[in-house]
Amino acid sequence: MNTSILILSPFLSISGGVSSYVLSLRGFWGINEKYFFRGGHGSNTLAKSYYFAKHFFNFLFKGLLGNPDAPVFINTSLNKNAYSRDLMYIKACRLFKRDFYIFIHGWDTSYFTTIKNHSSSDSFKFAKKIFVLSEDFKNDLVSIGIDEGKIEVEVTVVNSEFIDFFNINKSLFKGDSIKLLYLARLEKDKGIFRLLDAFKILSDNIPNLQLRIAGSGSAETEVTDWISSNSKLDISYIGRIDGTLKYEYFAWADYYVLPTSHGEGLPISVLEAITAGCVVIVPPVGGLKYFFKDQEMGFLLNDLSPSSLANVIIDSLKNVELLNSISNQNFKRGKSLYSPTVVVDRLKKHIYG
Structure with missing residues (x-):
């Protein structure tokens, strides 16, 4: 060789x-x-x-x-x-x-x-x-x-420092809130506004719901204006993050949500979310269509409407045992693959x- x-x-x-x-x-x-x-x-x-x-x-x-x-x-x-x-x-x-x-x-x-x-x-x-x-x-x-x-x-x-940060004992939904993370570029075709509109629907149905948004892009001002106009919702924009701070937000999250319509290859953020033990919600676009295993890695979003996204999360919360199984299997999958x-x-x- x-x-x-x-x-x-x-x-x-x-x-x-x-x-x-x-x-x-x-x-x-x-x-x-x-x-x-x-x-x-x-x-x-x-x-x-x-x-x-x-x-x-x-x-x-x-x-x-x-x-x-x-x-x-x-x-x-x-x-x-x-x-x-x-x-x-x-x-x-x-x-x-x-x-x-x-x-x-x-x-x-x-x-x-x-x-x-x-x-x-x-x-x-x-x-x-x-x-x-x-x-x-x-x-x-x-x-x-x-x-x-x-x-x-x-x-x-997924880089080795990210993998080493996590351990298999992560448990979902043990606290008093449900935590959603969006970490991607702030572009309309990445689905950030679909998620914001879905979060508004979810907040009428689920108490103590939190959303953290990380990233930057051309829609940044529009996103921050939307958050300001809906200040009663528990949404924080944290900007672009990396290193330990990024690891901590993935560890914090129950769900990683990327409702993109963009022709994705295979976003690293999705692999990171899996490795962190998050329940992942994505549509079947680009490389995700063949890579992502519905009900095993999380949930496929076949309808990109905000109401459909909200319903996927509401329905998933009816089976916390499945969510915890997905979380633990995702962690093992990330480290092994x-x-x-x-x-x-x-x-x-x-x-x-």
Whole structure:
């Protein structure tokens, strides 16, 4: 087995699912990990071009030429900015006859439609393996002629500090309140306003109900205005959180709710909520459609209306024994399937056999 791997990634200081994934796996490969970063620099076209060239030639000379035979693990997303940029790195791997593996974290369906009949999509055919986060994404690649045997449906990862923070003794509904957590970007298509409207309905039916909202985004002002206009409800906006504070809010929550209509891959926040022992409520969109097990990880939201979301929570509270079973099974599942060690072991089997 080759003792080195070249890992292409956004800069780890840039927030986002791809950099979080790479950072969570860092140090767990058990071989010499060599990182090459791109993106995130330059405020104008000239500066961006300069930094692109600098990063690309660094990868070319210090990466490919400096590490003969080391495989390349490319972390990208299928959207215009990321894929058009990373296509150059894929072409470099092909030029140097280097084995490369592509992990597609984000998936823009409309962008895929524009490139599926374009020659740029042929580059996928030369990858040794392609990792995606949904069976739908796999089927899309097969539809353009990619060998099905090359495509693996994977999951993202929960970092080791998060996993170590929790223990299996978490019990739901032992206090005098029911606690809901939303932790995601504040965007309309992420479902934040559906949740707020559902919470209003729930508050008329369930005493001592609490909601905490974490994240940032374009709808932040609208969200805070909504909370101010409904000040009698127990809702707090806590902004963007990370580290121990994020762990503490997941530990605090009974339910994690993400009523999104966005074309999700597989949100890390959902894996974190499962690992924390929360009961998760999500719709069957993107990677969640195939990944999420209804009544085992929580509850699927097949109707995105606020009243339907409220009813799912009201009905679930009729069976506290089931809720506690879901919580404990989620914790076990998170530790056994989403830890960095387990994820890296799966990847290495695909890369090294």
